[in-house]
Amino acid sequence: MAIDRRGFLGLVAAAPMLALAAAPEPRFLAARRRNDRYEAVIVDAHGQDLRTVALPDRGHSFAIDAARGRAVAFGRQPGFFALAFGLETGAAEPLPLPEGRHFFGHGTFSADGALLYATENAYEEGHAVVGVYDASRGGRWRRIGEFDCAGIGAHEVVLMPDRRTLCVANGGILTHPDYGKRELNLDTMAPSLAYVDVRDGRVLETAALEPALHQLSIRHLALDAGGAVWFGCQYSGPAQDRPPLVGCHRRGSAPRLYAGPDDVLAGLRNYVGSVAADAGGRVIATSSPVGGLVAYWDSASGRCLGTTPIADGCGIAAAGPGRFLVSDGHGAISETMTAGVPRQVRGASSTLAWDNHLRRTG
């Protein structure tokens, strides 16, 4: 994959120079299967385990409150657990789950850490909600309410830079836990992005793709340096179709989709499993475990910057400006840039598989 090296260096130079020398060693959080057990793991930048927390079932992603040294692990959908734990202590406390709801696997804290928001399936009614939990000291993770998110099959949720709006990826796929993740509405899918005001749960704006792309499930999100929402999609239509899989949305405008070069789009195999911005928010990385490929995008122009082949690679997080850490289903963790060969910082293992997401804890 060719890359415009000058353009890339320019991007790196333009990224705000963080106080790299003084910054604490970055840490990352991921779910994994080790032998037949599921756990959440904090690793360092070399992919080495620092702490593990046992999970009751297969995990997915996390809400992270770095300022208060804690995180919540969510069960993979249909997820019937969420577990809060201390990043330093590992002390864990399960969240309650109301009747008729299960977790979709993603969540985020409010800016002040007082509340936790989690995407959930109201599966008898057949629509998605954001569950709101008391995350204050002594709040015991009580579920204090829920917001409707104007869609079905919500997946990732992020807090916008204004600190009071949630952006929810409504994947559009109806599921019921009796049938696992089986799609129940492929013919009528209607994915969207929904912006929800956390003060009153009002849906401020929804953004949908054109009708011809109604089977393009919007699932994973990341914010770029300018506060725009980047999203990665999974296509539920025929494999021979080649819809664009990556897009960007700014409030008040229509979503823009970026297909990239034909070979990159073909290589992603109609599937993006995770989206992350680099440390400067200038490069967006999208992983496809199905295609064994990570693709990078310039957040300013939407141009594809390059790709890295990583078999079953899915978890992805910023390692620095223009640099990422990628975890894979074969147990390895690699450092990648928008070009060049990935550098494995942790080798593969036959007993270990990293799950979909890798999150930087601060």
Next chain:
Amino acid sequence: MKSAWSFLLVVLAVLPAGTVRAASPPADLGQRWIDGYVRPQAAALVQAAGAVDTALSAYCAAPGDAAAYEAVRTRVGALAQAWGRIEFLRFGPLVEANRFERFAFFPDPRGLVQKQVGALLAAADTAVLEEGALAARSVAVQGLPALDHALFATDAADVIGRDDAAGRYRCAYARAVARTLGRTAGEIAHGWSTEGTFAREFARPAAGNRLYRTPAEVAAEGVKALSGGIQFVRDIKLAPALGTGPDSARGQRLPLWRSGATARLLSGTVTGMRDFLDAGRLGETLAADARWVPAAFHDEATRIAQGLDAVPLPLDRALTEPEARAAIELAMLQLKNLQDINDAFLAPALGVNIGFNAFDGD
């Protein structure tokens, strides 16, 4: 039967996954599958749908005739079996234009078929009776489950037998469904014909193809279809209805329980998967230590189908009768075994490696 099954479990227990050596799949594997299995089955599906319409035409002319009604039931059972034999090929022509959902919308935890077919019958909307009109309506009102409901719901025979406006409309609607099924089957057959791009690529994988570039990709599609097909029978069709015991069984969760065609549908899928695999004639090309695998799949599938066919009651009633229920519980175990043969032995024997994240994305 039981001793042979126990023997197979022993074989699996002493051969951990990955002990078979990988061999390249035959270059013409896709052609073998198409010629030896898919095309004849697609043609049989078209024919079976036509036979339902023919039987319905006789029954609708003599609405109270019990023998004509039973002849319809027999034809619907045969159509269910023909569909079972093709539904596991859930890629290409079956997923294009929502054909899978149009032919057999299932699972349906929210009871859409009952609601929508009920509403249509109540409204007696003659517009849907016009040639081709039903295909453009909801998937819930144009497939096998709609036929099952319209013809075999508790009051259906009485309504039709009264030979009044409601009865005549119901008969005409059932015929429209049968003809729509015939059309959808025709589309599937066309998609797999020599004229279709999809079938051409599947039969002759090549570097310039959009979808299948190597025989390994064709093999992977087949192995995934078998794995998904087994899972659909076991986890989606049987498990939710089975419950934990006779008291918690929910026979109305089974597909096509009203017509009593459930067993034929399920055994159709199991024998279909067996015959599909056989049509690949893989034995000769696999490594010596893996040649037992297709034979083991064949034998286990035969046992499962024979067991299901031998259940003396319609499956929805069998779930609450201890002896008949035991046969279904045995089938559940055997299906798990069949899945192990496929995923842990057949896949690696063909060099198919489906990653942890890629296999079951989110």
